[in-house]
Amino acid sequence: MIHEIALLHIRPGQTAEFETAFARAQQIIASxxxxxxHELQRCLEDDHKYALLVWWETLEDHTQGFRGSPEYGEWRSLLHHFYDPFPTVEHYARVDL
Known part of the structure; x- marks a missing residue:
């Protein structure tokens, strides 16, 4: 299992609109x-920052499947205009010690 972490910086004054758009967009990613x-978490110290956490079965499910899908265009049009700067997205795998 892969854990995607995206740090989202939302333009000041647009957090309510972002959360409304995300409520629609989350249906896309869930399909x-x-x-x-997934989880969307708001930063306690800076209320225009969010962490988007998404669990995928494989890295390719995110990087090729989701990002290569027609639905990604809808996701992009719903959310990308809220970001400044564009998010850093990284993928992590569990370390079993």
Missing amino acids: MGGYVR
């Missing part, structure tokens, strides 16, 4: 192959 679950 994708390999999607497991």
Whole structure:
């Protein structure tokens, strides 16, 4: 399982609109192959910053499946105009010690 972490910086004054748009957009990502679950978390110290956490079955489910899908265009049009700067997105795998 892969854990995607995206740090989202929302333009000041647009957090309410972002959350409304995200409520619609989350239905898109949840319908994708390999999607497991997601969480959107708001930063306590800076209320225009969010962390989007998404669990995928494989890295390719996100990078090729979701990002290569027609639905990604709708996701992009709903959310990308809120970001400044554009998010850093990284993928992590669990370390079993």
